[in-house]
Amino acid sequence: MDRKQAKNIIEAMLFVSDKPLFIQEIKGVLEEFDARQIKDVIAELTKEYEETQRAFTIKEIAGGFQIVTDPMLAPWLKKLYKTSGADRLTGPSLETLAIIAYKQPVTKPEIEAIRGVNVDGVLKTLIEKNLVRIAGRKDTVGRPILYGTTQEFLQYFGLSSLEELPKLEEFHFTEKDIELPEHLRKEEEEAGPVDTQQPNTEEKQDEIKESSQENR
Numbered sequence: 001m002d003r004k005q006a007k008n009i010i011e012a013m014l015f016v017s018d019k020p021l022f023i024q025e026i027k028g029v030l031e032e033f034d035a036r037q038i039k040d041v042i043a044e045l046t047k048e049y050e051e052t053q054r055a056f057t058i059k060e061i062a063g064g065f066q067i068v069t070d071p072m073l074a075p076w077l078k079k080l081y082k083t084s085g086a087d088r089l090t091g092p093s094l095e096t097l098a099i100i101a102y103k104q105p106v107t108k109p110e111i112e113a114i115r116g117v118n119v120d121g122v123l124k125t126l127i128e129k130n131l132v133r134i135a136g137r138k139d140t141v142g143r144p145i146l147y148g149t150t151q152e153f154l155q156y157f158g159l160s161s162l163e164e165l166p167k168l169e170e171f172h173f174t175e176k177d178i179e180l181p182e183h184l185r186k187e188e189e190e191a192g193p194v195d196t197q198q199p200n201t202e203e204k205q206d207e208i209k210e211s212s213q214e215n216r
Contacts, residue, residue, distance in 0.1 A: 006030055007041050014045075020064025020155060062154035062161075096122045097131060101153070101165060105135040105146035123147070131156060 010026060023035045030038065042065055046058045059068045069077060089097065096119050099111050111119050126132040135148035159165065
């Protein structure tokens with residue numbers, strides 16, 4: 001297979017995929033091409049799109065690559081395609097997700113202390129949408145469950161990593177808004193190291209069941 005054919009195949013794969021494609025996934029199809037060659041082809045395609053001022057480009061998202069439209073075209077695309085209500089995040093969900101994203105790993109009581117309201121339902125929804133995951137347990141009294149964001153969170157917001165998180169102001173928040181109350185800050189300082197080991201599948205299922213019971 002020559003490079004031109006490989007480039008067409010990679011472009012087609014990116015075009016039909018509704019999620020970021022990882023290099024290993026592409027390599028599984030183009031077995032005779034190594035990771036470096038595949039990255040070079042993707043870089044070449046990206047350059048072609050930019051030079052010809054196409055309406056789309058290739059962006060690295062959550063460790064994979066995906067064809068995305070130019071953000072400048074969003075106002076017109078919104079008129080054509082409207083996200084269904086089921087996929088949109090409500091204000092409370094977005095606020096809770098912002099706290100988790102910027103404070104992770106964080107416990108439910110800490111989230112509630114910052115927001116000032118119960119987050120049982122919102123947290124359950126975010127977990128069901130796979131935007132939030134159980135990140136371990138805090139080494140303090142009761143060993144409360146810690147929450148963090150997922151790979152799907154990065155995909156949802158088109159981020160390649162947490163370092164690309166937008167400024168808090170875009171969530172209508174400031175650093176002061178997500179500060180823990182003084183008594184929780186003291187507990188955090190006095191607590192030992194946080195256990196953020198990824199649980200195995202069986203343990204994760206138990207954690208999710210326990211979390212669901214807490215959220216009821």
